[in-house]
Amino acid sequence: MAEKKNSKFIDGSINRKGFMKIAGLTAVGALVGSKIVFGENLPEGIDPIGLDDLDALEGIPDKSDQLIVLNSKPWNAETPPHLLDDKITPADKFFVRNNGKVPQDIDVSKWTLTIEGESAAATKTYTLEDLKTKFKHHTLQLTVECGGNGRSEFNPPAKGNQWSLGAVGCPQWTGVKLKDVLNDVGVKSNAVYIGYYGKDVHLNGDVNKVVISRGVPIKKAMEEESLIAWAMNGEDLPLMNGYPLRLVFGGWPASTSGKWLHKISIRDIVHDGPKMGGKSYRIPKYPVAPGTKVPDEDMKIIESMPVKSLITFPKTGAEVKGSTSFEVRGHAWAGDLSVKEMHVSIDFGVTWKKCELGNPVNKLAWQHWKTTVTLPQDGYYEVWARATDSKGDMQPMIVPGWNPKGYLNNATHRIAVKRK
């Protein structure tokens, strides 16, 4: 069966000692009329655990079995940093972050995108074919990172999927410019925001309940790099990443880049869909002490993401012999900005060595950096990587400002290295 597929389940317990197989059979066994503990107490409308759990055994469709699965209901999985070494993130290694169930039985020929809203001059509906034939195609490499990437390090802990490092990727996206489509419909001068609607289904199965509907200010929507995309690296989008159509806003929380896109509303107010308000994808307007209860009205929406970098080579745990030098490399990105400088430290941040840093292939694409490291004597080292953005902001060496939902942890990535 599929124990291999789930070898990296985050709690490490299910697969431990090869139990995945047994658990799978269990789920089947459980269906065949066995007693459910406290079954009589289940509130009405809550299904007992059953076939759904079998999904977890099959791995994530079209994704590498080396992704770290944080949750299978809904699917959420991140990529270990060393698997992000490619300059262009392969589709099977691009992270998965879902709020609801992936839509089933997608008929591409019937898929439409409707543009509407208070600030739309008209309501227009396009088929996928319309979009592909009516507008100019663009292919851009855009960095997409979950706003909660790094959440696992915050203390007191924030609830939610405990992302560590790999909820980020930079594949090539192909589609049309959002602004071309919006202009084709007509945008009124009072437009403030765009909000998306997708076809993902609420976990409770209610098809009328919107899972997540976020968006961006009209200014970001009208940028040259804001895309309505149907392809990743020249292929159809993976089902898990929004097939057949999605938005892509590089450098902003990935939750702004709506998946399974079928409607965009041009709003005359800041969009107010589910996950726009409260504490979702928001941080305090002012710095707060860890654990502070922050009223909702004191929270602001996250826009451009902070400067950040990853060491994608070597994988943590490298042992080198003697004075052998080795290459250290990775990527760096900085929200709407670019990365100006890249440094690494092998002495826990005391001294920093400047790295070679390339330019982005296009705006909002991550940049590649590399350097050569030699370890002065036998012992335990950590390589720390620190990027500096075009405004001079740097990655902090400790976890940055605490916030109630654990967003925007851009602390330096650290790997362990030994010389022996």
Next chain:
Amino acid sequence: MEEQDQLPEDKSQLIARLIRSFNMLKVIFWFVLGLLVLIWADPDFIHDEYWEARNVEIQIGVEGDLDMRDSVFNGIHVMSGLVAEGDYKLVFEFCGSCHNHALVTQNRATKDGWKEIIVWMQEKQEMQDLGEYEEPILTYLSTYYAPKEGGRRPPLNQDEIDWYELKPNQ
């Protein structure tokens, strides 16, 4: 003649016996080697839980009706990954009916914190009232999934590092 005949017969019997005991030794040798290989390949092989689980697996395979909901290994509830102590079965049923248990096991909060999470799910995700089960569920969660004390950035977890030799010119 007779004596002359007997002697080689004794010899051949002796040889046959030697071959038999040598064969026996070979069998024992291979058996022990096999056992060692098995233990090397899967150290849990010698634990009772392994065999219990194997039996369950076999029975499910044959009859298809055995419930694994009660199976616990190394103190962890196999199906959910929950710490198999206290009222974990309540958490298993009530939480797992809507989302994966990993969403429980990867989180840490105080009793108030877990209460907030439940209220949030009730307000935003249409979760039902837990009634009399809320208290034992909160107690379980805040006991086994309590916040860990830690600084602003903990050291790299040395237990999670999988050391390997970095070959030159990679």
